Amino acid sequence: MKRTFSRRSALLVMALLVSTAVLPACTGSSARSDEVTVTGSTTILPIAEVSAEMFREAHPDVKVLVSGVGSSAGIESVSTGSSDIGTSSRDLKPEEEDLGLIDTPIAYDAIAIIVNPDNPVDSLTTQQIKAIFQGKITRWSEVGGPDEPIHLVNRDEASGTREAFFKIIMDKESFDPAAAVLPGTGQVRAVVAEAPGAIGYISFGFLNDSVKAVAVDGVEPSVETVFSGDYPIQRTLHFFTKGAPAALSKEYIDYVLSPAVQDTVVQDAGFLPVTQRSE
Numbered sequence: 001m002k003r004t005f006s007r008r009s010a011l012l013v014m015a016l017l018v019s020t021a022v023l024p025a026c027t028g029s030s031a032r033s034d035e036v037t038v039t040g041s042t043t044i045l046p047i048a049e050v051s052a053e054m055f056r057e058a059h060p061d062v063k064v065l066v067s068g069v070g071s072s073a074g075i076e077s078v079s080t081g082s083s084d085i086g087t088s089s090r091d092l093k094p095e096e097e098d099l100g101l102i103d104t105p106i107a108y109d110a111i112a113i114i115v116n117p118d119n120p121v122d123s124l125t126t127q128q129i130k131a132i133f134q135g136k137i138t139r140w141s142e143v144g145g146p147d148e149p150i151h152l153v154n155r156d157e158a159s160g161t162r163e164a165f166f167k168i169i170m171d172k173e174s175f176d177p178a179a180a181v182l183p184g185t186g187q188v189r190a191v192v193a194e195a196p197g198a199i200g201y202i203s204f205g206f207l208n209d210s211v212k213a214v215a216v217d218g219v220e221p222s223v224e225t226v227f228s229g230d231y232p233i234q235r236t237l238h239f240f241t242k243g244a245p246a247a248l249s250k251e252y253i254d255y256v257l258s259p260a261v262q263d264t265v266v267q268d269a270g271f272l273p274v275t276q277r278s279e
Contacts, residue, residue: 038064038065038066039074039083039085041089043206044106046269047265047266048068048087051256052065054265071158071160072158075240088160102243103238104238105236105237105238105274106239108235109271110225113214113233114192114211116192116193117211120146121143123216125217132199133179134174134176135178148196150198153195153198153200154200161201164235165201185206204271237271259275
């Protein structure tokens, strides 16, 4: 039986908005020589966390403290010296380019446009997606779906995923202010999974069977289309340091760039290794 975006689904969105808490950032940079603090993007969090665990196994006396607080917070944290490494799923903004940050790309990602699995819409153009998130297209029947309202699920302004989507799809034009705004990728996915009328966007690496990724301009998001460059919504995942990284930070970054992480952790998380993209 076809489901609609019910009052229960709307209440779920509201509940997540109220109850979702963002982890606090790590406070204080690594004054200790045996500690590395890594702060920033929730998209990069799985890579950073698993890599940290693996790194600690090889370096039992080293602490790698990882937190996911958003790309903007990560960039601010590393620029002020509160963290050793700031992780970001967006490029630096013009006003951040003079902060003295060194960029190390650690993976490539695609942004998937997701709908509820019950939604019959399988493909959208970039212009349709833009119009939807501007609030100009408000019913699914306008894009080949049922005559039901579209419910937008957006990310908060600290999100690197939002910033990349804002640049690539929105052409830096305004979002519909009526959209629900959530602080994390997992929250967006959970709401879209429960609300048949909803649409959102998440990192390709966070896709699972609870949601459906639609094709964009006729191209489905996949490892192959990301490798080829055919999928139109792609971005770089970054590690930033304030100047050249200190010895221990550099050792951790080099480890993340090694085959031990690139060929396993990065790919298992659904991302494209930097080494393979350059081949």
